[in-house]
Amino acid sequence: MSYRKIRSILMIFLISVVGTSILSMFLYNISTQIIKMQIEKQKESSLINLSNQVSNFQDRISQAVIDLQNTQDYQMFIESMPFKDYASSAAIIRNFVNRLQTMNATLDYVDSITFYNLENGRKYITNGGVNDELQFREIIAKFKDLQAPQALMDTGNNGALSAIYIQALPLFQLKPQGYLIFHYNSRFLSRLLQNEQSGGSYIVVNEKHQIIDRYSRDGKQERSVELPEKLWEPSSIIGDHVRAVSDHGYFYILHQPPNKAWSYIYSIEEAEALAPIIRLRNIVLLSTAALLLLSLLLYALSIHISWKGWSRISALIADSKEVQSKDDFEVLFHKIQGLTHNHNQLRDHMNVILPEAKDAFIKNMLEKGCSKRDFVKMKQYNIALGNHPYQVFCLEADDYKTMRELYSETDMRHFEYGIACVIQEVMNEVDIPGLVVVESQARFVGIYETDKQNGEAPFNAALQKIRSFVQQYFPFTVTIGVSQMRSDLTHLNLSYNESLESLKQKLIVGANEVIYFTNFLRKESIFSSDVHEIENDIVHGIRDKNRELAYIALNRLVDIKKAENVDYRSLQNYLINMVLFLFRELAGDLRFINQMSMSEIVRLSTLEEWTEWIRTHCIDCLIEDIIQNEKKQYDRIADKLVQYMHGHLEEDLRLHEVCKQLGISVNLANGALKEVHGMTFTEYLFQCRIELSKKWLRETQMNLDEISNFLFYSNAQNFSRAFKKYVGLPPGLYRKQHQTSME
Numbered sequence: 001m002s003y004r005k006i007r008s009i010l011m012i013f014l015i016s017v018v019g020t021s022i023l024s025m026f027l028y029n030i031s032t033q034i035i036k037m038q039i040e041k042q043k044e045s046s047l048i049n050l051s052n053q054v055s056n057f058q059d060r061i062s063q064a065v066i067d068l069q070n071t072q073d074y075q076m077f078i079e080s081m082p083f084k085d086y087a088s089s090a091a092i093i094r095n096f097v098n099r100l101q102t103m104n105a106t107l108d109y110v111d112s113i114t115f116y117n118l119e120n121g122r123k124y125i126t127n128g129g130v131n132d133e134l135q136f137r138e139i140i141a142k143f144k145d146l147q148a149p150q151a152l153m154d155t156g157n158n159g160a161l162s163a164i165y166i167q168a169l170p171l172f173q174l175k176p177q178g179y180l181i182f183h184y185n186s187r188f189l190s191r192l193l194q195n196e197q198s199g200g201s202y203i204v205v206n207e208k209h210q211i212i213d214r215y216s217r218d219g220k221q222e223r224s225v226e227l228p229e230k231l232w233e234p235s236s237i238i239g240d241h242v243r244a245v246s247d248h249g250y251f252y253i254l255h256q257p258p259n260k261a262w263s264y265i266y267s268i269e270e271a272e273a274l275a276p277i278i279r280l281r282n283i284v285l286l287s288t289a290a291l292l293l294l295s296l297l298l299y300a301l302s303i304h305i306s307w308k309g310w311s312r313i314s315a316l317i318a319d320s321k322e323v324q325s326k327d328d329f330e331v332l333f334h335k336i337q338g339l340t341h342n343h344n345q346l347r348d349h350m351n352v353i354l355p356e357a358k359d360a361f362i363k364n365m366l367e368k369g370c371s372k373r374d375f376v377k378m379k380q381y382n383i384a385l386g387n388h389p390y391q392v393f394c395l396e397a398d399d400y401k402t403m404r405e406l407y408s409e410t411d412m413r414h415f416e417y418g419i420a421c422v423i424q425e426v427m428n429e430v431d432i433p434g435l436v437v438v439e440s441q442a443r444f445v446g447i448y449e450t451d452k453q454n455g456e457a458p459f460n461a462a463l464q465k466i467r468s469f470v471q472q473y474f475p476f477t478v479t480i481g482v483s484q485m486r487s488d489l490t491h492l493n494l495s496y497n498e499s500l501e502s503l504k505q506k507l508i509v510g511a512n513e514v515i516y517f518t519n520f521l522r523k524e525s526i527f528s529s530d531v532h533e534i535e536n537d538i539v540h541g542i543r544d545k546n547r548e549l550a551y552i553a554l555n556r557l558v559d560i561k562k563a564e565n566v567d568y569r570s571l572q573n574y575l576i577n578m579v580l581f582l583f584r585e586l587a588g589d590l591r592f593i594n595q596m597s598m599s600e601i602v603r604l605s606t607l608e609e610w611t612e613w614i615r616t617h618c619i620d621c622l623i624e625d626i627i628q629n630e631k632k633q634y635d636r637i638a639d640k641l642v643q644y645m646h647g648h649l650e651e652d653l654r655l656h657e658v659c660k661q662l663g664i665s666v667n668l669a670n671g672a673l674k675e676v677h678g679m680t681f682t683e684y685l686f687q688c689r690i691e692l693s694k695k696w697l698r699e700t701q702m703n704l705d706e707i708s709n710f711l712f713y714s715n716a717q718n719f720s721r722a723f724k725k726y727v728g729l730p731p732g733l734y735r736k737q738h739q740t741s742m743e
Helices: 003-069 072-080 090-106 137-147 188-192 275-289 292-318 328-368 372-380 399-404 407-427 457-473 491-506 529-543 547-562 568-587 591-595 597-601 608-649 655-662 666-677 680-700 703-710 716-727 733-741
Strands: 111-115 124-125 148-155 160-169 178-184 201-205 210-214 235-237 243-249 252-253 262-271 390-397 432-441 443-449 476-480 515-516
Touching: 003 148, 003 160, 003 178, 003 188, 003 201, 003 243, 003 252, 003 262, 003 275, 072 090, 090 124, 137 148, 137 160, 137 178, 160 210, 188 210, 252 608, 328 372, 328 432, 372 680, 390 399, 390 407, 390 457, 390 491, 399 407, 399 680, 407 432, 407 443, 407 457, 432 597, 443 491, 457 476, 457 515, 491 515, 491 529, 529 547, 529 568, 547 608, 568 608, 568 666, 608 655, 608 666, 608 680, 655 666, 655 680, 666 680, 680 703, 680 716, 680 733, 703 716, 703 733, 716 733
Parallel strands: 476 515
Antiparallel strands: 111 124, 111 178, 148 160, 160 178, 201 210, 201 262, 235 243, 243 252, 252 262, 390 443, 390 476, 432 443
16 A cells, blocks of 8 residues: 555545544534423423413412402401401401411412401411511502502512512402412422422522522522523523523523513523533544544434434424324424314314305395495405306206105205206306305306306306206206396396296296296387396485485486387386385385375376486485484484493493393494484493482582492592593582582
8 A cells, every 4th residue: 555545544534533523513513402492392381381380379369369258257357347346356357367277278388378457557367477577568568559459479588588479358349458468388389390300490580580489309409599681681582481591501491471570490500401412422522533433433323313303303294193202393293283183173164154154145145236345245255256247047946846755855955966066067167257056955046257258158058058967967957047147246136036037937938948038028128127227226225325326326217218119108107116116125114105196196297207206205205214214223222222321320331241231233332322312332321420420429428439439430530530521620629519509
């Protein structure tokens, strides 16, 4: 072997060793970050669980306080306050303290409970040896500054911080008579974490970042902990309310629950947390310095270990089957899988509800036409209609009664589903956009757009194909009625009625046919489809109380004069029938029909006179009738609301709750009050309560605190401010002036 080869081998060896060492250090850093991320994920859930345990314990205390307030001992104790003769009240006090001791015994992590009487500053303590050193007045002052019914706080005790929980009594009242103070056990944290098996320390700090309690599994508490300031910097955020930093050889994870006084920290020495990877690094470095082969093997092994985790993640994401492994990747996978399962269930539920709502919406449009509000709903339901001319067809099974006798209900449902599929498939083949709904068990209604360039030929061919397919492959035949082509969806109900009228021609034409409305419509008649559209537009204008829209539609009747075959008698009969139709459709009774003067109608000799008569005696009267009916409805609803409010002024009224009690919609209730009284619900309730307060100020000796409490004001100052704004005088001056005038 030549020296050149030896030098080459040595150079390759050295380069390999150096490269392997660099690669080992690089892998070490990556592995360190991965381990830290795993620790972060594990301890984040532990800290959140610890926070939830503390919150749950606070909920237990709150429930215990509610139970205490419902006891007879508490009621007698509160009613007897202040105690002027303690000798006669000793039994009541003893029973109350015994009740506190019983509650103390049921709360695992509470050393003692103190009731602090605000009136005389007396304390009733379940364990005098524990709470004697608490500076009660300082605690109470701090709690009052919070202006909260309860709070979790910390206080100094023998130079150390301890945890207390304060609850104002009685509950749900603005002015408390006393405070219940719960002193947490000094080993509160260790008892919550007694099942924690990992190393490191758990720390609880207050809002000033002062340590309240600390726990570690190995019991090492002697190290003075100095938490790094950068732990609270926003740059250390790794998730919602979670931060992680490394400082002076320690790794910290902070969890700050929202709207909570305490924060929770997990700390561990980096050497302890990274011990396995540090040992692996040393072995790799020594091996790469000694033998190239070992360095290459370790390099391959490290690559294998690094990619093993990623391959398992890929397998978990790709395969949804259960795996018996218990690593963190699997836990994360199952959580995501559970969320996905819930999402799919919700989606399936919505897939069942939405088609039914969509069909009901389409049927409503077929009956009443498409209004402006319906166009918005069409976009919500993803109904792509209105861009091109359309036609409506109605498909009906022939001899349906005989079919019901021959086939079961299940068979009939299968037939219906099959026909709907045939319609959709045929229309999709010829690329005709639209939709189909099942109107009844034997009838289907389709709304499909027609291409202006190709005309009606593709649409007609598709209908013939549907009819032939059903005849060939189903044990019955169908007849299809087809409307005229229209462009405006507001006349959708007319097209639907035309398709129904076409079906009625089956009596003449015969079954198993496609019947077009234009084939039996008399071309020489003056009453074309435009006249029916005019009627429909007049109905929409009257229903919307839009006189201008109704007048515009009515003026289009003048175009009838342009027809060459206008017959006066036919025109007069049509106009009379149109008036009768409007009265029947919109009035709902015979009042207007009975009031019609036939002698006056007979004297109408020109179309202009007719349109003027319809405008004044029909359109204006019907719109005014609708307005009056709405006003009567508003009056009834407003009366109900006003009566209910006057009878429940001393209750905490909410509009949606009142409407639920009365069976009225919220929008209708607000509209009625605004229409009748010119005020919203809140404004009218405010006026009623101020009037009631004026009566109390004149006729009773109630103080402002009592009045404000009865009328659900947070304090007397807010009530006085509202009273002065409405009356112009403060309540005290109002009472004084009234009393002076009475004297």
